[in-house]
Amino acid sequence: MSSVATEAPPASGRAVVASVRNVTKLYRLGGEDVHALAGVSIDFHQGDFVAIMGSSGSGKSTLLNLLGCLDRPTTGQYLLGGNDVATLDDESLSRVRGRYLGFVFQSYNLIQQLSVVENIAVPLAYQRPPNPDGHALCLRLAKLVGLSGRLGHRPNQLSGGQQQRVAIARALVNNPHVILADEPTGNLDTATSIEIMDLLDALNNAGRTIVMVTHEPDIAARAKTVISLRDGKIESITHNDR
Amino acid sequence: MNFIQQLRLGFRSLLLHKLRSALAVLGILIGVTAVIWLVALGEGVSYQAQQQIKNLGATSIIVRTIKPTEEANRESGSRSGISYGLLRDDYDRLLVNVPTITKAMPMREISREVRNGEFAIDSSLVGCTPEYFDINRLAIERGRALSAADMEYLDNVAVLAYEVAEKLFPIEDPLGRAVQIGEEFYVVIGVAEQRTASAAIGGSLAARQYDKDVYIPLSTFRARIGDQVITVRGGTFQNETIELNQITAVVDDMNSVDSSADIIRDLLARYHKSLDYAVVVPKELLEQAETMRTMFNVLLLLIAGISLLVGGIGIMNIMLATVTERTREIGIRRALGATKGEIVQQFLWETVVLSGTGGLLGVAVGFLCGPTVTIVRETISELFPEVWSNLPPNIRDLEPLIAPWSIVAAFGISVGVGIVFGIYPARRAANMDPIEALRHE
Structure with a gap:
């Protein structure tokens, strides 16, 4: 159980959009139990920009997978959109992902055979009920990330930075409560990294909640809050003065 | 989506x-x-x-002569030869005893060489009545078919099938000319249209090549050729006596085909010691x-x-x-x-x-x-x-x-x-x- 759990950022009147309570994650590796997460509690508020840092094996990827509803905690609660999603079945988790979460990955994870605008539209295919203005929305988002001129391009015709912009537009298309970014600049050069971080900043300033995993301190420094993990526990929470 | x-x-x-x-x-x-x-x-x-099968007619019943097995031959045959198959009496009996039969047509058939001078062809000589052409849907290309008068006067007239006419009269018009069959001469009165051969149906009906037929009146057949057939096979003479090869009976209605066929079978069984005939019902074949x-x-x-x-x-x-x-x-x-x-x-x-x-x-x-x-x-x-x-x-x-x-x-x-x-x-x-x-x- 983490003692720093109570030191979560002050609520300051903003709504809590996601909240993990005492989550643990146990893996069995070669007959031994490994605590990837040993009791973590965090609240994420509307408009937060949180960077999760930690060395390899600190549990940051596990935490991100739990936050992304790609995995379930062994124990503990995860409140998202007013529900405890820690106990949901596979189908409901899929629906929760499609409804409340946006993903940005290190390796962009665009679908190669689809064009820019089609990639942006992928999450819309899984919306219930379907969004009638989906196409117009995709065009707006492409414009927002500066790719209006490349709507018909395939991912392999784009630079890394452009691909990540497509991925960000895709993460916005379902109007998620939280955007989860896993090393979003990990595959990019410094100049492009700055561009991408500027874009995330802009989104955050517009009210988007962003949770980002990174191991680069200068990238983490651009978040409002930095949470450091160590051995599956929260080691420190720092508030950046931005 | x-x-x-x-x-x-x-x-x-x-x-x-x-x-x-x-x-x-x-x-x-x-x-x-x-x-x-x-x-x-x-x-x-x-x-x-x-x-x-439909060409055979759904309302017809075909009774054919078949050669009985050797054992049966020995019983019924004598030293001078064997006699088997349908009889002219059978034909009469069918007409008298089966009321549903509207028409019955006897037929006799034999392999013979037909000649016109140096041209010759191995043909099937068919002795039949005028109805034969109707029932078998044989169209006449030139001249005419056999008539009742031909039957009555035992005329030496013949209708040639298409291929026979082609072979024997490659250039001239066969109509009015004579063809030789054995010792006799026959005047050609008609030529039949070409007709596709029909394949055998199961084991009950043999294949038939209409294009090698020569048709003469049944009465003429009986008078000139007779019932006795002597063939030389493997160095020995075989003497067979057959009166009729086939009787085609046409009944009045599709529904009476089965019952009529049963009566015909019973009737024939009574007068034939050996199974030297077969009853073929096209309707059954169709089924x-x-x-x-x-x-x-x-x-x-x-x-x-x-x-x-x-x-x-x-x-x-x-x-x-x-x-x-x-x-x-x-x-x-x-x-x-x-x-x-x-x-x-x-x-x-x-x-x-x-x-x-x-x-x-x-x-x-x-x-x-x-x-x-x-x-x-x-x-x-x-x-x-x-x-x-x-x-x-x-x-x-x-x-x-x-x-x-x-x-x-x-x-x-x-x-x-x-x-x-x-x-x-x-x-x-x-x-x-x-x-x-x-x-x-």
Whole structure:
């Protein structure tokens, strides 16, 4: 159980959009139990920009997978959109992902055979009920990330930075409560990294909640809050003065 | 995603590997084409058989003389020869005792050489009544058919079948000329139109080559040729006495065919010690042919089904490869909100697009069955005329008949095969752990 759990950022009147309570994650590796997460509690508020840092094996990827509803905690609660999603079945988790979460990955994870605008539209295919203005929305988002001129391009015709912009537009298309970014600049050069971080900043300033995993301190420094993990526990929470 | 979107997505994913998809489509295409072609050929064959039986007349009953087995010969035969088959008395008895018979037609037949000077042909000399031409649908090309007067006056007149006329009178008009059969001369009064030979039907009716017939009045036959036939076989004389080779009885109504046939059988059994006759009922043959057709179709469907199964396995094979290759895509889609069911759907659509495309193309190729048979027929008759002329008539004249149900069945089965063989790969895709799938390189 983490003692720093109570030191979560002050609520300051903003709504809590996601909240993990005492989550643990146990893996069995070669007959031994490994605590990837040993009791973590965090609240994420509307408009937060949180960077999760930690060395390899600190549990940051596990935490991100739990936050992304790609995995379930062994124990503990995860409140998202007013529900405890820690106990949901596979189908409901899929629906929760499609409804409340946006993903940005290190390796962009665009679908190669689809064009820019089609990639942006992928999450819309899984919306219930379907969004009638989906196409117009995709065009707006492409414009927002500066790719209006490349709507018909395939991912392999784009630079890394452009691909990540497509991925960000895709993460916005379902109007998620939280955007989860896993090393979003990990595959990019410094100049492009700055561009991408500027874009995330802009989104955050517009009210988007962003949770980002990174191991680069200068990238983490651009978040409002930095949470450091160590051995599956929260080691420190720092508030950046931005 | 709606239907159109799913379809488009399926097509596009398959176009990523054009050759691989094309080969899988080919597998289904061949299966569907096989179903349609085999059924079309089967239907063609059975249609032929049915037409042939219908030509015999659905209301007719045919009684034929057959040579009894050797053992029976020894009992009934004497040193001077054997006597068997239908009798003129049988003919009278049928007319008197079976009230449903409206018309009965006796016929006698023998192999004889027919000559016109130096031209000669081995023909089948048929002694018959004028009705024979009607009942067997033999049209007269020139001159006239036999008449009642010919019968009455035992005239030496003959109607030649097409090929006989061609052979004996290559240049001149045969009408009014004489042909020689044995010692006798006969005046040609008519030439019959060309008529396709009919194949044997089961074991009950022998094949008949109408084009080598020579028709003379039955009464003339009896007077000039007689009942006794002496043939030399293997150095010994064989002496056979036959009065009639065939009696064709026509009854008044389809419904009385079966009962009339029973009466005829009873009647003949009473007067014949050995089984030297056979009763053939075309209506029964028609029913048999119907049963045969069903069995044939089932067999063909089974064979074609196997080829579709092989095609299905081909589809499963490429879908498994596709799923492995697109693990990453599956992970992405799962992360972005796709449920397992939606992933299953996506991959099932792909297999249905594959098998459906194969099915549609297969139906298209299926329609080429008729032209293909025509081309094959022309090629064989051009390149190998010998082989061609030796083929049985029902193969030479075979016209495939495309059965509408076979098209529906073939296409339906192909789509079904797509679904059945797509389920396993699709489920495998859906059951991947999204985290693992996202890490997949």
